[in-house]
Amino acid sequence: MGKNLPIAPVDHPWATIVVLLIAAVVFGAIPLSLAWLWARLFSPPKPGIQKNATYECGLEAKGDAWIQLNVSYYLYAIVFLIFDVEAVFLLPFAAAFSGLSLAACLAMLVFLLLLVEGLIWACQKGVLTWA
């Protein structure tokens, strides 16, 4: 069989991959198609408005899903980011502090400065004072 083909499939370096790829697709497709067939042939179809409704907690869906959030929440997002990122990097920084070189220390301080700069900006904007 292989002699008639221009390239003998077994000789090709990608042949195994191709065989495995086909096997993987078939392996996934067989149970899916069986489930589909079973559903088509045997499952009793009784669709309805409520059965096909989006929400499934017994309550009726109200209003639009595309609600808009107030744009002023971006301040919270920025302040959260400052403290969150700072905490994530400060912890390993503190743990490895004694073994760090001068360059690493300076790099970390520059990074901190950038975040502190954001904090100062937020402070000047009056975000941190309670209304």
Add this chain to the structure above:
Amino acid sequence: MDQDLKTELSKHGIFATTFEELYNWGRKNSVWPLTFGLACCAIEMIATTMARYDLARFGAEVFRASPRQADLMIVSGTVTKKMAPQVVRLYNQMPEPKYVISMGACAISGGPFRDGYNVLKGIDRYIPVDVHIPGCPPRPEALIHAFMALQDKISAQHLTGESRPRHLKRDLPSEFQVPELGEHGLEPQQNDEVFRNPLKVLQG
């Protein structure tokens, strides 16, 4: 298949079955209840699923949090008039075939709160109930008994013919009317297609 022939064959080590029996055997041993509790009966229901009573022995330990994946609704507890529309809507959202166990006095008739202004006098006013369990609350053994009764019911169902279950009759609607909580309680007071008024049944 002839029952005598079956027993005769089984004596010779041959197991004979029908497609219907096999199908029902699979169905009755994989009834997944809805994660859904209404009042104190729900505590007994939870106890039934735990290791001491172990509902998993009956293939029903998989309580599904979505009605889309559930087969059985255990109405466990008092159904208030405010909650009744949600219960019916959840029942409507379950795929066929679906079953209902009405657990405890409240779910059957309103129980001790029957005369209350805000309590539904039995969930069978709106959805078809397969098994009723009396008790206040019923013990886990009672729920297991109800579950076994439901299993018997499922295995006795015929998939063809006039007596086939509701879900195999294509022309029957899939959803039941959802009552609305109005100014004077639920509207309508019962779904007449489902509810069999015991007084009228007694009178014939």
